[in-house]
Each structure stands twice: as structure tokens, then as C-alpha cells.
Amino acid sequence: MPPLSADQPLREDDAEFIWLLAECRQLGASVVGMERVLRVFGQSVRRCVDTMRDLFRGEVEEPMLNAGLSYHHLFEVAATKRLALQRIGFRMLFLLQRRMLEEAVFDNIVGRLQDALREHGLEPGDEDSLPAVAFADLSGFTGLTHEIGDVSAAEKAARFEAIAQRLSCAFDGRIVKPLGDGVMMLFPDAASAVQASLSLVEQSRLDELPPVRVGVATGQVVPRDGDIFGRTVNLAARVSAVAGPSQTLVCLNTRAAAEAAARGLAFQGLGAVSLKGFKDSVPLFAAQRAAAG
Template sequence: MNESLTETELAERAGVTPGFVRRLGDLGIIVPVEGGEDYPASDARRVRVAQACDRAGLPLDGIGKAVAEGRLSFAFLEASQYEWAGFSGKTYRQVCDELGLSMGLVRGIHQALGWAPPDEGDIVREDDLELLPALGISVAAGIAEDTVIRTTRVYGESLRRIAQAEAQVFRTSIEEPLLRSGMSQPEMMQAASAFGAQYMALFDPAFLRIYHRQQEHVWIDDFVRQAEDTLDDMGIHERLTHPPAMCFLDLTGYTRLTEEHGDETAADLSASLASLVQRVSQHHGGSPVKYLGDGVMFFFKEPGAAVVSALEMVEEAPAEGLPPAHVGLHAGPVVQQDGDYYGRTVNVAARIAGRAGPDEVLVSEEVAQLSSGSSGVRFEDLGPVELKNVSRPIRLLRASRVSGTPAPDQPT
């Protein structure tokens, strides 16, 4: 039997006032169960969506009119993927006392995730009751609160991008074509939600599998570093001590192209760029760190592999329908934090990229020296060069393939 809630219970579940629920009932946006005054528990979702519309400045009486005329419907919220968490009966102060957490940490976590920071007397959402204990064991294990917050920010930003990308694909590939086919908004949402329920039933566990596979890769890499340290200490294996390389790739004329051809062209170029750089950089042991609109920042453990990868990306860009690319590389110590890299090495690499011309790969003297064993690559010394916001001149070299040397994986 489906659960039903009183007006007050529904308000508590949705995190609104009973007066707001009463108003939605008067407008016909929510309807009591047949023959009674209570509401279906699933109406908590309708209430929260209606509240979002109200906060966005949409007139609730207008929404009620659209619902009455069949031009707008909340019925799609019955689908399983919309079973959002409700509100518990506990305040944040109560939960913090139970778990030994500070309100400062809880507020910082909410801000890091992009949510409004709660006050002590606010009612805790049911999904927070699952999140907050994880914070508790992290702090108890000795992880500093600011570190927990920084790491959570990485989770929040990454997951928000995933949710936004999904919504964009769903809107342009499912919703808009259904509307163009002649469906009304209620019909479209019912059809789209039916697909969404099937998709999420399969994708939720697949999403965790992808995450765990990423963990597998990173954790194995961490163990290899530990093993290398141990063998180095025992004198069994001598660890390579050269620094890593940071690489910046930019597209020439990207801004002009997007201004002339519009946002869709920009999106297509970004997708092509992401496909190219991920495939090529990973093949050479590198990893894209972040995408910068018209460019990408990479990390490479091996400077020599970074140069070969850069040349290959520049060579392949035109075949991918991309504008000419140019690359700058520098090697040196870096600071890794929250999935990103910082320090002078990063800044110098970015400045070198800014000096490179179309189809050009420029490297610092450090990169060239560490790439001496890279076959098929030669360097042309350009001498010391003044770079913006770099205190001293940097000796730059232009990297290119030795004449007649094929790119990797090409037939000889």
C-alpha cells in the first residue's frame, strides 16, 4: 500500500512550511489521495520542484493553471530516478553531537559540495545521515578538517560536471527531439522519464564500477611507488630521480572560430580535442589534468615521452578537424594537491606554450636534456627567451621529428 502523509508530515518530508503545501493543494499542483485529506508520500518531490519554481520567480498560480489545462505535468516525478532523499527528524546540532563533528566542518563540507551551509537548528536530510558518518571516521583517522573539505570539493566539482553533462545530453538528445515530434510537455516527460528509469537502473552500478576501476589504477600506482622506495632503500633497485614534465597544449585561433561559427562549433571542437589528447597522452604515459577551454594541461612522469606525445598531438590535430595546435613543456618539481598540480614548473610551461606558434612544440632546456634518449626527435636551440612573469630568461628549444622518422604506430 502506498504511504500517505498529512499536510504537516508532507511539509516536514519536503522541508517546507505547511502553508506552502496548503497553497499547492489549493492551486491543484498536488492532489490529496482519493476520498481523504492526506497526500501521497511521493508528492514531496512535487512540492520540492514547485518550491524551486517559486524561488526562480515563476508564478505558482500560473503553474497551477498550466497543470489544470494539461500543458504542464509533475507526474513524471513518480519514476524511480526521482526518489530523492527527504528530511529526517534530527537537527544538525544533534547529529554533530552524536558523531563528534564540528559545525564548522559540516558547513565547510556543504559549501565544498556547492550546497547552502546549514545552521545548527536546520533539519538534516536523510542522505546527509549517510554522508556525515564518513566524515567522522576520516577525522577520527587523523585527517585534518581542511584536508577533508578540500578533497570533498574535488568530489563535488567532478560529480556536478557529470550531472550537468548528463542533463545536457538528455535535454538535446531525448527531450528536444520528442517535443519536435509533436509531443506535449507532459507526454514528453513521461516518455523521457521511462527511458531515464531504465538507464539509471543500469548506470548507477556501472558508475560505481567506473569509479572503483579508477581507484584500482591509482592504488596500484601508489603501491608501485612504495615498492620502488623500499627496493631503493635496500639497494636492490636504483630509483630514477629526474623530475616530471608539465605540458600545455593550446589551439590557435580557437576564440575566433567559436565567435564566427557559434557555441555548437565550440562544443564540437572541445569534444574532438578531449578525444585526441586523452588517447595520445595516455598512450605515452601522460594524463590530462584539466581542460582550459581552448587547451589542456598535462602531467608526464617522463619528459621524453611528453615531447613525443606533444609532437604526435600537434601532427594529428588537423585530421581531427581541429585548428593548429601549439605546445609548451617544462620539467621540474611540482606540488600535487586535490588532483591538480602547482608551482613554478607549471607556470613556466604555460608561458612557454604562449610563445609557441601554430604547429610548434617548444621545450625548456631541462626538458631537452632529459629527452636526450628519445629516438626520432631533434631540438633546435632558440637561445634564452624572456617570458611574461618569469624572473629570468629561459632557454627554449624547438622540438621536431628527425626527417623521415614516422610517428609512433605508423608503418615504416
């Protein structure tokens, strides 16, 4: 928001924004908490808006200019389409947010009920279904940008993210955040993470993308502001950094949990590997599809 001054009156929507902040404070939200929420809102909405702008430029304006339309006529003709696409975009964002919020509220209520039951000894804790984190990225992406150019490389990264989005959802996971030429994904258990990772490597190869490397770790994570933190996250990132092209590496906990929960997986021991930030060497295993029969 712009700084207040005598020669710059407060906009009506800015005033409403301030009133909404005050209402949140009255409902018990702290200043620190609201700062966190607004920071995430700002970052997420900025990406949405930038994507909408890029879509409009690439799908509406550029074809008109390539067809010989002058900039003067472009502004006139594109105005109607711009308003219509803005309306559609705003509505899509609202519908997606409402659906995701419904799922998040339901998940939170179920989690609280399970905690209450466990606290009274009515439901045992399930230690065998710890979440799993997977980091995946395109091998040699920096060299690829020099080879085919930034635009073409960015298109391949976008295709990779789309594949990761589809496959993570197919195995009950989700992308926590994109990382340029990679993604960080969260899954409910180790078996789902390994299956999704192997599928991601295979599908990316079929789509003629650069080889994908993946690192998977299993354990508790700390959710915060739509992101996740903790030793498990750090371990998965370090494991992915030492993975080779078209390779899925997992830690010991991941191998044990995945073998116990799913068939069709095989793991090759690679020995203990020294990872940056970890005092002791970490046993790693290369995951692969089990041979038929």
C-alpha cells in the same frame, strides 16, 4: 548541504553524509583534509552530473521535441529513460572510480616501497626520468567563437579534449585537467610528452581543428587534490603561451632528456626567450619529427 532549521528537517542522505564525515574523522582524517577532499569531490561530481544532464537533453529530449511530442507527453515518456540512464551513469561512475582507485593505491604502495629501498641505499634515485608537463590549446579560439558561434566552437573544443585524452594515454600520460579550449597533461618523462604533443598537433590538423600550440617543461611537480603545482607547471604554461600555431616548444631540460631517451625527434634552437614570471630568459626549442634517413 542546506542549512539546518526547524522547518527544514535533515534529509536521510544528508544524515548519512554527516555520519560518513564523522567516520573519516575517527579514522584520522583532519577537518582541513576532509574539506579538500569534499571540494574536489563536489567539483568533479558536478561536472559529471552536468554532462549526464546535457546528454539526456541532447540525445533523448530534443529528438522527441523535434519529432512533435508535446512537453506533457515528453515528461511521461522520458521518465523511464531518465531513471534507466541515471542507473547506468551511477554504475559507470562507480566502476571507473574503483578501477582508478585500484591503480592509485598500487602506484602509491610501489612509490613508498621505492622510497624505503632508496632510504636504505638499496635503490638509486633515477634522476633521468623526471616527469614532464605539457600545456596544449587551440590557437585563435576566441576568434573562432565569433566566426562559427559558441556551440560549434564548444564542439571543436570537446573533440580536441577527446583527442588529447586518447593520445596522452597512448604515451603513458594523462590529462590533469581540461582548460576550456586546452588541456594540461602529465607524462612520466620528457620523451613521452614530446611524442604525444607532436601527435596531438598532427591529429588535430587531420581532424580539421584549429592549429594546436604546445609548451612542454620537465622537472619535479607537486601533486595535490588531483592537480599538480610547482615551477615546472608554471614554466610549461608560459612556454605554451609563446608557442605559435602548430608548434611544440620545449625547455632545455625537456630537449636534453627527450634526445637521450628517444629517436626520431629533432629540436631547433630558438634562443633565450623572456617569459612572464621568470627572472632570467629561458632557452626554448621547437620540437619536430626527425627527417627520415
